[in-house]
Amino acid sequence: MSHQIAVIPGDGIGQEVTPAAIDVLDALEVDFEFREGEAGDRVAEETGDPLPEATIELARESDATLFGAAGERAADIILPLREVVGSYANVRPAKAYPGLEAVKPETDLVFIRENTQGVYAQIESQLTDDLATLTRVVTREASRKIAEYGFEYAEEHGYDNVTIAHKANVMQETDGLFLEAAEAVAEERGADYDTELMDALAMKLVMYPEDYDVIITPNLAGDVLSDLAAGLVGGLGLLPSANVGDDNALFEPVHGSAPDIAGQGVANPSAMILSAAMMLDHLDYDDEATRVTDAVETVLAEGPHTPDLGGDASTEAFTAAVIEQL
Amino acid sequence: MSHQIAVIPGDGIGQEVTPAAIDVLDALEVDFEFREGEAGDRVAEETGDPLPEATIELARESDATLFGAAGERAADIILPLREVVGSYANVRPAKAYPGLEAVKPETDLVFIRENTQGVYAQIESQLTDDLATLTRVVTREASRKIAEYGFEYAEEHGYDNVTIAHKANVMQETDGLFLEAAEAVAEERGADYDTELMDALAMKLVMYPEDYDVIITPNLAGDVLSDLAAGLVGGLGLLPSANVGDDNALFEPVHGSAPDIAGQGVANPSAMILSAAMMLDHLDYDDEATRVTDAVETVLAEGPHTPDLGGDASTEAFTAAVIEQL
Numbered sequence: 001m002s003h004q005i006a007v008i009p010g011d012g013i014g015q016e017v018t019p020a021a022i023d024v025l026d027a028l029e030v031d032f033e034f035r036e037g038e039a040g041d042r043v044a045e046e047t048g049d050p051l052p053e054a055t056i057e058l059a060r061e062s063d064a065t066l067f068g069a070a071g072e073r074a075a076d077i078i079l080p081l082r083e084v085v086g087s088y089a090n091v092r093p094a095k096a097y098p099g100l101e102a103v104k105p106e107t108d109l110v111f112i113r114e115n116t117q118g119v120y121a122q123i124e125s126q127l128t129d130d131l132a133t134l135t136r137v138v139t140r141e142a143s144r145k146i147a148e149y150g151f152e153y154a155e156e157h158g159y160d161n162v163t164i165a166h167k168a169n170v171m172q173e174t175d176g177l178f179l180e181a182a183e184a185v186a187e188e189r190g191a192d193y194d195t196e197l198m199d200a201l202a203m204k205l206v207m208y209p210e211d212y213d214v215i216i217t218p219n220l221a222g223d224v225l226s227d228l229a230a231g232l233v234g235g236l237g238l239l240p241s242a243n244v245g246d247d248n249a250l251f252e253p254v255h256g257s258a259p260d261i262a263g264q265g266v267a268n269p270s271a272m273i274l275s276a277a278m279m280l281d282h283l284d285y286d287d288e289a290t291r292v293t294d295a296v297e298t299v300l301a302e303g304p305h306t307p308d309l310g311g312d313a314s315t316e317a318f319t320a321a322v323i324e325q326l
Numbered sequence: 327m328s329h330q331i332a333v334i335p336g337d338g339i340g341q342e343v344t345p346a347a348i349d350v351l352d353a354l355e356v357d358f359e360f361r362e363g364e365a366g367d368r369v370a371e372e373t374g375d376p377l378p379e380a381t382i383e384l385a386r387e388s389d390a391t392l393f394g395a396a397g398e399r400a401a402d403i404i405l406p407l408r409e410v411v412g413s414y415a416n417v418r419p420a421k422a423y424p425g426l427e428a429v430k431p432e433t434d435l436v437f438i439r440e441n442t443q444g445v446y447a448q449i450e451s452q453l454t455d456d457l458a459t460l461t462r463v464v465t466r467e468a469s470r471k472i473a474e475y476g477f478e479y480a481e482e483h484g485y486d487n488v489t490i491a492h493k494a495n496v497m498q499e500t501d502g503l504f505l506e507a508a509e510a511v512a513e514e515r516g517a518d519y520d521t522e523l524m525d526a527l528a529m530k531l532v533m534y535p536e537d538y539d540v541i542i543t544p545n546l547a548g549d550v551l552s553d554l555a556a557g558l559v560g561g562l563g564l565l566p567s568a569n570v571g572d573d574n575a576l577f578e579p580v581h582g583s584a585p586d587i588a589g590q591g592v593a594n595p596s597a598m599i600l601s602a603a604m605m606l607d608h609l610d611y612d613d614e615a616t617r618v619t620d621a622v623e624t625v626l627a628e629g630p631h632t633p634d635l636g637g638d639a640s641t642e643a644f645t646a647a648v649i650e651q652l
């Protein structure tokens with residue numbers, strides 16, 4: 001079955017790592033049709049809009065979207081795109097890949113972050129010049145849905161520990177509802193789980209990351225805790241992510257547009273290629289997903305390395321090495 | 327000048343570490359009059375109320391309050407008490423004390439956490455059985471006040487780096503106002519500062535804690551990031567905190583009531599004694615504050631140690647050693 005894939009390189013090194021991922025996908029026996037769309041600071045300068053309607057349409061009608069990186073206007077691009085593809089689950093593995101110095105190399109966990117509500121509903125009012133409010137929204141439906149996804153993900157990927165993060169001691173109604181709904185899903189499935197207050201979890205993740213596998217979290221908690229975990233494994237540089245909806249999905253590296261090294265052809269495309277591997281997994285090309293992930297890990301372990309890891313390989317040379325390992 | 331100090335031991339090891347801190351204060355030449363109040367699970371069982379009106383009154387009319395620890399009902403005790411003393415600043419040092427294994431021993435920073443608003447305004451509505459909302463509130467006044475306190479604190483304590491944490495790319499109106507107000511305070515004072523998105527800061531704190539001194543944060547961000555930093559220095563066990571208002575203040579260890587070891591007389595009273603030292607500093611007993619802090623650090627370095635640090639000293643023996651070092 002042919003899949004139509006929207007490709008949105010975006011800003012800075014997005015323009016370099018996205019073609020690298022496409023090259024890797026092209027080297028596989030998969031039936032993808034790629035269509036490119038524009039987004040980011042450059043198109044914003046030309047048209048005033050960082051995310052043109054045509055790009056939104058492209059993402060909407062594709063089976064999946066590969067997104068590179070965004071610069072200054074990241075929130076104005078990535079948040080609408082997540083909504084356009086109907087993604088309710090933001091999947092963020094944090095694992096120490098070989099070749100990276102890590103604060104906690106034993107870290108190997110996956111955040112399943114609710115991707116539609118909480119403070120990201122972005123319902124705000126500037127009531128007076130000196131007073132602003134934000135309405136945080138939590139529904140049972142969205143909470144059940146992310147919990148279902150999280151427990152399913154844990155089962156499919158062979159993870160034992162599932163933790164539900166929350167702050168229901170302070171946000172009693174909203175996170176209370178999130179927690180109640182997520183626990184109900186666990187009970188119905190007969191699944192084991194733990195719950196953790198998000199502040200206590202921040203501390204425990206720093207001290208004992210090996211105790212955790214899959215962490216189901218509200219939106220902002222997932223944003224902060226997954227970046228914390230990125231710190232444990234050596235930074236955002238190598239981390240992929242998926243934004244998964246019922247009929248559509250978007251895959252993006254966790255890193256940004258890295259303007260300091262953009263245009264030099266030396267960006268490390270690992271996170272982007274690993275995001276493409278998450279797309280393969282999502283589209284049920286399980287073998288291909290594993291082949292790509294293994295190839296990236298091998299090259300990260302054996303070299304050649306891009307400058308961020310102390311080597312002098314170009315993006316192209318790194319990508320060629322990955323393709324050779326496939 | 328005599329100060330009236332409310333003493334609320336609370337639950338579990340609060341009953342053991344609070345008298346230890348009082349013993350240390352008694353060993354100094356300070357004119358404190360202590361009055362004890364009840365709070366916690368035990369009084370809740372007897373009266374249905376974990377924080378009796380008499381205790382609230384006591385805290386309100388005292389110059390400062392020492393609070394031990396709370397159990398299950400922590401949020402129902404500590405949040406109202408913070409409000410009763412009018413505390414707008416939650417001051418949380420995170421520093422690796424000698425004797426503790428630390429993930430990042432070079433950590434030495436202080437969170438200045440806004441203590442009155444954000445999601446802690448606790449304005450929530452269960453709109454239907456399946457939908458709940460929370461109204462997050464940010465005012466210019468409270469944002470200016472915490473920023474003033476933070477920059478003043480940095481100046482008084484000789485810290486160079488001040489960082490303002492926020493998530494204004496998503497919470498554009500509310501954290502936008504917080505950021506704008508805090509930056510305005512910095513400009514007026516001619517003070518240097520950086521700003522960081524709270525997610526990026528979570529990552530950087532894990533990787534480069536030595537880059538930070540004073541971090542001014544909204545309420546929930548401070549809750550999570552300060553626990554993260556506790557993880558960097560070996561856990562909550564030794565960390566003190568202050569809740570500072572204009573005419574009143576409350577001092578509490580960051581740890582909880584530790585029901586697993588309560589009643590055995592072996593709790594480590596360091597965090598409580600260091601919280602008492604923060605109280606001394608706040609009441610302008612600067613020398614005494616330094617003497618107490620130094621004494622605790624010496625005993626932590628040289629022993630005797632309580633069981634949490636691998637020793638077999640009792641709470642009493644540890645406290646006696648601190649008093650001897652004064």
Ligand SMILES: CC(C)[C@H](C(=O)O)[C@@H](O)C(=O)O
Pocket residue numbers: 074075078079223495496525
């Ligand atoms: C750019 C920003 C809006 C985004 C978020 O907060 O979700 C980013 O931090 C992320 O985690 O992908």
Ligand SMILES: CC(C)[C@H](C(=O)O)[C@@H](O)C(=O)O
Pocket residue numbers: 169170199400401404405549
């Ligand atoms: C007990 C709880 C309400 C409290 C908070 O969230 O502020 C605690 O986590 C803290 O940081 O002191």
